[in-house]
Amino acid sequence: MNKKIFTVLIVITMILFCGCNRMLVNSVLNDMEDIVETMEELEEKYYDGKISESKYLAEVASLMGKWEKACTKVEFIDESDLTTKQYERLFEIMSKIDNLYYY
Numbered sequence: 001m002n003k004k005i006f007t008v009l010i011v012i013t014m015i016l017f018c019g020c021n022r023m024l025v026n027s028v029l030n031d032m033e034d035i036v037e038t039m040e041e042l043e044e045k046y047y048d049g050k051i052s053e054s055k056y057l058a059e060v061a062s063l064m065g066k067w068e069k070a071c072t073k074v075e076f077i078d079e080s081d082l083t084t085k086q087y088e089r090l091f092e093i094m095s096k097i098d099n100l101y102y103y
Helices: 002-047 053-074 084-102
Strands: none
Touching: 002 053, 002 084
């Protein structure tokens, strides 16, 4: 009886751990997507002349701080736990950030 309870507890713990890790991954990806989208909007406003260069630079500096925080969270994620959809989102985010830096 004790072996069954122990086994059930281990399985429940593993399920919770995997679920929490997926939630963490999705949370980090959401943060990264929000930052990139804000940066894209900011770039557009700057090049359209809707905001000044000083405001643009201040906003970019703030966003880069947020980006660095999100990237430090990525370091704690086990890549083997990522789903295909999560990999696709991460690749899309990185492509967008590369495009922003390219221009």
